[in-house]
Amino acid sequence: MRPVRTAARALLASIFVVDGIRTLNQPETRADAVRPLTDRVTPLLERTDPRLPTDPLTLVRVKAAADVVAGLALATGRFTRPAAAVLAAGLIPHTLTEKGDRDNLLRNLGLLGGLLLAAVDTEGRPSLHYRTSHAIDRSQRTMRRAVRTARREAKIAAASAVAARRLPG
Structure with a gap:
């Protein structure tokens, strides 16, 4: 082309x-x-x-x-x-x-x-608008994933703390 x-x-x-x-x-x-x-x-x-x-x-x-x-x-x-x-x-x-x-x-x-x-004509390459909107979408997905991971880790840490308090000694 x-x-x-x-x-x-x-x-x-x-x-x-x-x-x-x-x-x-x-x-x-x-x-x-x-x-x-x-x-x-x-x-x-x-x-x-x-x-x-x-x-x-x-x-x-x-x-x-x-x-x-x-x-x-x-x-x-x-x-x-x-x-x-x-x-x-x-x-x-x-x-x-x-x-x-x-x-x-x-x-x-x-x-x-x-x-x-x-x-x-963008010569088959994505336009600047397309690239920026998709970069924003990717960063938002990454942020949501990080928040979910942090919540899961916090729950695990809280559960570990409760379990550690029950242990003797």
Whole structure:
């Protein structure tokens, strides 16, 4: 399963790396397309943190750089779950600003589905939540067993003490 998983991640990431590099080389074309969305989001960004960039060209460059870095991380198998989550989060505004036909929308939805699968893929290993909940269950069972053993030993010790008092001498 590992070679299939590796190939699938590389194929999924390739479109984001190529598109991110293309956008970094010519950000102006994409900046014009995202301007309506950035005009609506700019007041929110300025209220959140005035240091955040609000210029469409800068935002396009930041998203393109994030796509390249996250795409390379996904393709190389490093930080795959966070990388897939970053790419999925960036795909949503990209889909909203893209002026395309139904085919582009379906392509982006397919990519989003693949990214969501990659974001939750634990590569056959138990997730952190599973491991912690089972560790807690094991420790609780061990504690209950220790308490039962201590009670049993205390009963035996009490019975031994009563028996010892009855002995002469």
